[in-house]
Every structure is written in C-alpha cells, then in structure tokens.
Amino acid sequence: MEHKNQNNNIISIEKKGILLSPTIKPFESNGVLNPGIFQEGEEVHIFYRAVEDGNFSTIGYARSDGPTNIVERLKRPFITRDFDYEKHGVEDARIVKIEGIFYLTYTAYDGVNAIGALATSKDMKHFERKGIITPPIDYKEYKFHLEHCNQDKLNPKYFYYYNLFAELGIVEEKHRLLKDKDIVLFPRKINNKFVMLHRIWPGIQIVQFEKWEDLTKEFWVDYIKNLTDHILLDPLYNFEVNYLGAGCPPIETEDGWLMIYHGVCETNIGKTYHAAAALLDINDPTKIIGRLPYPLFSPSEDWELKGVVNHVVFPTGTALFDDDLYIYYGAADKHTAVAKVSLKQLLDELKNQKHEKV
Template sequence: MIAVEKHGIILSPSHHNFESLAVLNPGIFQDGDTVHLFYRAVESGNYSTIGYAKTEGPVKIIDREERPLIIRDFEYEKHGVEDPRIVKIEGLYYMTYTAYNGVNAMGALAVSKDLRHFEKKGIITPSVNYKQYKHFVQSCEKSKLNPKYHHYYNLFDKIGLIEDEERLLRDKDVVLFPRKINGKFAMLHRIWPGIQIVYFEHWDELTPAFWEDYLMHLDQHIVLDPKHYFEANYIGAGCPPIETDCGWLLIYHGVEETPTGKIYHASAALFHIDKPELEISRLSTPLFSPTKEWEKVGIVDHVVFPTGTALFGKELYIYYGAADKHVAVVSLNIDELLHELKQQP
C-alpha cells in the first residue's frame, strides 16, 4: 500500500478577472527548491489563459502574477489555452497545451528560452475531421483497436455531424518526454479512449501526410488503453514522464463511469526506458482519488487531474486540478511507488 499525503489546496480563484472562476491543471517545472506553476486560469464564460506562480519548496507560494502569462492570440485558441505541461529539452522549454476554439480541442505548442516569453508554434496534433478519421482508422485491423476508437465517428454519423468538416478530431493531454529518445522527440497524446506515442526528429515532420499514415496504423502507436474499473471510460497522460532506474514513470488519469456520473482518478504506470511504447506495469487500483470535499465538489465534481510533478529527495509531489476549480498537491515516496509497480503482474 502506497502512503499518499494530501497537502490540500495551494491555489484558488482570485478577485482578478482572468482567474475569477477557476484555477487548475498546472504545468510544473522544478528548478532546485523553486517550483514554477503554469496553471490554467478560467474567467467568466469559461475562457482560459495561463497564469503563473512559483513556490519556495514544494507548496509555499511566494509569487503569483496578477495578469495572465499566456493569453488567447489565435483563432484556433479563441476560447482557451488550457492544461499546459512543460519540459526542458536541450536548453529550450517546451510547453504543450490544449487549444480550444469553442468546438475543437487540439494539442498546441509554445517554446521559451527563459520561462517568461513564449513563442507559439501552432497546432501539433492531427487536423482531420471525423469523416477523414473514420477512413484512416478503418484501415487498422478492428481486432487490434478498442471499439471505443470508433465511437465518436459512429455517434456523429448517427446524429448527422459526420459531414461537418469543421469538427476536428479531439486530441488532448499532449505531453513530451523530458529528453530525446534515440535522437527523437517522444510525445504522448490522447485520441479517445487511450494514450498513444509519436516519435519525430523535427517539428516540421508533423505534416498532414505524416498524420494520415500515423492514423492508418493507429493500433501500432497505442501505449495504454483502458483496462481497470477506475479507467474504464478513458485515460489520458497526466504529468511528463519521470526517468528512473526502473523505467519511465508516468502519472496519468483514468475516468470511471458510475451510475451517478464520471469520477477522475490518478494512477501510475511504468514504461521501458529505451522503448517507452512498451508498458512494463501499471497499478491495478488508483494512486489517489477524490475523497476531500474540494475534490468532490467544484466546477466539475469528483475530479483529481494530475499534470505535473516535483521531486524533493525521495518525496514525489504531484500537482493536480481538484474538481476543476483549485490547484492541489499530494506527495508520496517514489521508491514505494516504484516497488509497488514492480510487484504488478
């Protein structure tokens, strides 16, 4: 049994307009004893920007900006820049985030040299509609794909939206590994209901032709699919993977479907260090779940949504969105977690 300590809320909505409704799902970058938090800030009308705060140690907030650090600049993100994750690779900071235009939610990228000034690079996930997606994934052997990969285009076909060329494939929870693997960027993303991996040497490789071939062989790129009760609905990458002697440690979220609605849990999995498309093990029960009032009641009830980590000695701190309203933190001993993962069949 892994001992998980809940430290509670460290950021809540404020009187500033840009974050008056909610603050949640922070991207985390640790620099020694300082933790930089790039959090989703939500204003009235459910419009999102990225706010900034930093800590001294794992949980003590010592600075919080009164204005958003990253705003909505482009049509593809006119409703929100959401749920950032951040890593540093070869001297450059890479922030992946969800760009939401009111209809479509897609993965986007911004880069920085100083954690203050970010240059947006645009959409980095497949820009295909569901009719195109249907054509591509039907090339895969159905026996190799969870039937849920066909759910949305079948649903849209039934309700007459399959011909809507502006309704694009939803691709969220885009997370980069914190270093290149065999000379290539490695990126996790979530085409519902599982987690997939993509490798590339240069960002300009992510062309329409690249994604067409990728989707036609989608079954070859899946690293995790729903398996246990607490992730039966769908799963998504949470925090950037952590490199350990046992493999890549991924903290992710799983969504349970219950008679009274969805419950978001946090869990953990371990992947091969040189071939992270290979799953070594995953927990068979949640790492932590919504148990506190501020996790069970909020903008969206019953949600813990991990998006970043910091390591202080052997204590792994996990930063997460609580009920889509607050930023909260838990901690655990990383060796205990790895030991538990190694015991899984």
C-alpha cells in the same frame, strides 16, 4: 492529511490540500487548475489554467519555494489567447526542457475544436507559438483512415466514440477537427527523437519524431492508418473503463519512466476522474513494465468532490524533493491541489504489477 489507497495499503498518499484557488481577478475568477510544473532546484514554477466567466482560459503563473510555499503569483495572465485557434482557451499546459529549450504543450480551444498546440522559449519568460501539432483532420477522414487499421488489434471503443460523436452530430459539423488533448512530452529525446503522448479517445497514444516539421498531415494520416502500433495504454481496469489521458511529463528513474495519468469511469453519480500510474521501459517507452490495477488516488476531499466539475482529480505535473514526489493536480476543475507519495514505494509497487494486455 494522509489518504490510504482504498484498494491497496502498500502505497500511502498524503493529500496536502489546495495550493491555489480562484481569486477576484476576472481572468481567474472561475477556476485555477491543471498546472504545468517545472522544477529548478528548490523552486517550482507553476503554469496554471486560469478560467474566467464564459469558460475562457489563459495560463497564469505562480512560483513556490519548496513544494508548496507560494512566493510569487502574477496578477495578470502569463500566456494569453492570441490566435484564432485558441481564441476561446489556452488550457492545461505541460512543460519540459529539452536541450536548452522549454517546450510548453497545451490544449488550444477555439470554441469548437480542442486540439494540441505548442509554444517554446529559451528563458521560460517569453514564449513563441508554434501552432497546432495534432492531426489536422476531420472526423470523416479519421474514420476512413481508422478503418485501415488492424481491426483484430484495435479496441472497439475507438469506433464506439466515433459513433457516439456521430449520434451527437459532431462529426457532421463544419470545421470540426478530431479532438486530441493531453499533449505531454518526455523531458528528453530518446534515441534522438522527441517522444510525445496524446489522447485520441479512448486511449493514450505515443508518437516519436525527429523534428517538429515532421508532423505534417501526411505523417498523421499514416499514423492513424497504423494506430494500433502507437497505442500505449487503452482502458483496462474498472476505474478507467471509459477513457484515459496523459497527465504529467514522464519522470526518468533508474527503474524506467514513471508515468502519471488519469483514468475516467462512469458511475451512477456521473464521471469520476482518478489519478493512475504506469512504468515504461527507459530505452523503449512503448514497452510497459508495470501498471497499477487500482487508482493511485481518487476524489475523496470536498475540494475534489464538489466544484465546477465534480469528482475530479486531474494530475498534470510533479516535483521531486528527495524521495517525496509531489503531484500537482486539478481538483474538481476549480482548484490546484497537491498530493505526496514516496517515489521508491510507488516504483516498487509498479515493478510488482505485471502489465496485462487489453
């Protein structure tokens, strides 16, 4: 089925439908969604979030021959909940290969905190946990350091979300850490540094570092004190007015880094998650070349509109076959689905869209 963008007919999206759904197996009976994708030639490796009763998550594994032909699917979890910091969930994996090492970033959920974590592998079969990689600070520390930022440049929504969490009593909770999700690595080093996207509400930030050991508490404290220097995208357009989050690992093209992300807006029917796109400079990804002022695609099909969480398309991985870019996404927090777009068409449109500063 072909889905024309409601706001602009230049980009044509073909929704290929559901790729994976929950099964009767207990570990994935409630949801199969938000997959990390790694492509090797014609093979697509799919590391999906598998949800069981009680909202406990592990990572399942499937493999396709071509973009959508599933030829293997494990009957048990591929990555399980092994440590206290992930005792409630190993969620929303993204995966890249850099200099011979597979880096799998994910959200670790302990029942209270949802924070970024890392696992690595040399063979994509045996992964070693490396622990938490996002700021190990609580909300009171976060506010204190955020107040050192350039307030003239800082989007007031950063304090809005802090105040919202304060009203809910979250910032006063013992052992509550700053929520930091949607951890996505660029698939190669840039200027000899790892480059990573993450999300402190409401925007997408970008962090660069030479080695993982650099990500100390002191590093993150300094980072937050200068947060305005690290914000890549903040909410700008109506479809993403509430908050954003990084989606798929950026795709290296001749025109720049293609970034697929999600944007969220609140309507009279609740929150709606849209897929969105931006183009970043190939040598300096902190520079934005273009950004779509409308969604790349939005919930429109039954499996996107109704599920565990309604009105959600949540892109997390891609595979490229000639000019066809396949975008793998979570649909209504229940299924894994796929959409297809022309890479050239999307890049041409992004180059025509000058980025507006917030």
